[in-house]
Amino acid sequence: METIDLLVVGGGIVGLTAAIAAAEGGARVALVDAAINAGSNANAGSLHVQMQSRFIRLFPDQAPNVEASLPLYLSAVKEWERLDREIGPFELVRKGGLMLAESAEQMAFLEQKAAREARQGLHVDLLGRSELDKLAPWLGEQIVGAELCHDEGKLNPLVANVRLRARAIELGVDMQIDHVTGLGQQGHVTVHCASGRVHHCDKVILAAAWGVGSLVQGFGLDLPVRAEPLHMNITEAGAGQINHLIQHAERSITLKQFGSGQIVIGGGWQAQSRGNQDVPGVLAQSLLGNIALAARLVPSIGQLRVIRTWAGMNTTLDGKSLLGGVPGAERIILAVPGDAGYTLGPLCGRAAACLALGNEPPLDIDPFTPGRFSA
Template identity: 30%
Template structure:
């Protein structure tokens, strides 16, 4: 039985990645305690758009993680309540000129070899997919595997689906890790007391580096700030997730400066979500009129119908950024019993299921759903 002060595994972080780790660990028969200093989805997850994307990822380990996660999300959508708003609506990436289309063709060609469906859409067919798109675009690519969920509810329902094997301890901050004589994990110390377990999963998002420091290991997770504009409720004027080709370059960039590239999508509830901006400014939550002006202008350039629509609110979030743009997933050989599941930047919602399954398999000695060597957490240590 899961007691108040012991578990088989402790997951630090109640965002969607931590929730997925807890869900798959519980499904594997483990007793899981999930700790968070705030509420469920109170960090990056709650400030996300719910993107489940393959369209923005080049061939490699992250794309493989995204493809497997996409399949798992489809299965989860049949198991979890419908209010997670899972929509397999597809994505549309558009180019403004022929040079942009040539770049999209090259990008899509590589993706197809990695199992992604990418369908070229000529300029005169774009409005068949999105009737309100601007005129004059050179064409685009349709990605039917792209999808969306409501991230906060997805995290909450994953935790609930773990049943009695998952215990939530919210408003409880981890202040230290308990270790044995050989440095192995024995549990955590929190603002409330001690909790004992032989395994700790660091799913703390942008604070993943702080949890790693408690274990005296290096994991250079940094916050990357982003804003999202939310419009008034509308009829479904945007059917898919639509963005311009330069968004892909911004995702892959390591620049600390402000970057904006509009990602526009409708939601079942009616509001249109407009992202995405990126900048490294620490945990500064100050509203950036410059970022919002850029996002609004770029969204109107894609969908002129939005020019007369009111933006009702905006929200800010922090993506957990690692320098090589790959998350840290799996056991940390420097600290026996410590595992990491953080650093997914802006893709954590889309990558959560495969991450959680990989962590659960690592805990139980099973075969991971993919080769997790590229995500090894110790790759940032000086010795590596």
């Protein structure tokens, strides 16, 4: 019976970066992914740092956990910059994010939010319309002001995912398509797959987002991980002008422009769930509403054709990330980012790899350990 050093379950951004970090540290690594491609491979490439107004509205009970985690987002963007230097380029641009307001009430909301974020170390400014005209003259005339978070950015996830996967293969990571159905720990960890294959490994990292809950139920953990189906669009190329990540103080939207000139539009519009083992479907009302709102905020978008629309899954938890060994089965390591999982993914992946290798992780994991969900 051959035992490998580390098995990573989940081939999204967390699993890939964990596998890369562990392999660079000298471990023999295999990665098993179910190839649903509804998470990181459907992502739109926002690098979030400021609190998303959408999250505050939809999950107000979780907002304090997100607020307390804001320094983690600053570290996460720096981790992305490191990967961009070493494995990229990923078309990473970090010129800040604008959260737009269309009324005095929305500006008041941004003022309060910015004060909370500044206390957590974020670099934020409030801008009036005259200041916005110098920075973003392409905005709709109804925009009265905005919050500028200088820490935010964007990248091209298609490029990033391909380059990271290539790096993992270059390092000798054994990439397998399979579905993990069960785990056991008796000295080493035994991992059972739908194909009938059984892996014996020293450590396991569970980086399968919404899929981790069912895998650890037998270990006394009740994880509130949920798959949230969301909608996205991309336009044909337009004139290059949008340098910032764009959000709204009250409405669900993100938009950003790639170096190609194409504009990606998303930000939390609902998609049709087809269960957790299949890619979500597109809803016409989300397509039309998302595009209409984008064109209202940036009128020039109304002149562009949408060339592709798709759906993916976000993972909701409790507003905080999940990092650390399963209580009583510490060779099984959980790695699930909190809100904005693609942003936090590489930092969480590297932290999980450090734990697997017995090294000091790049962050204090005490607030994020799985023990808070012990039944």
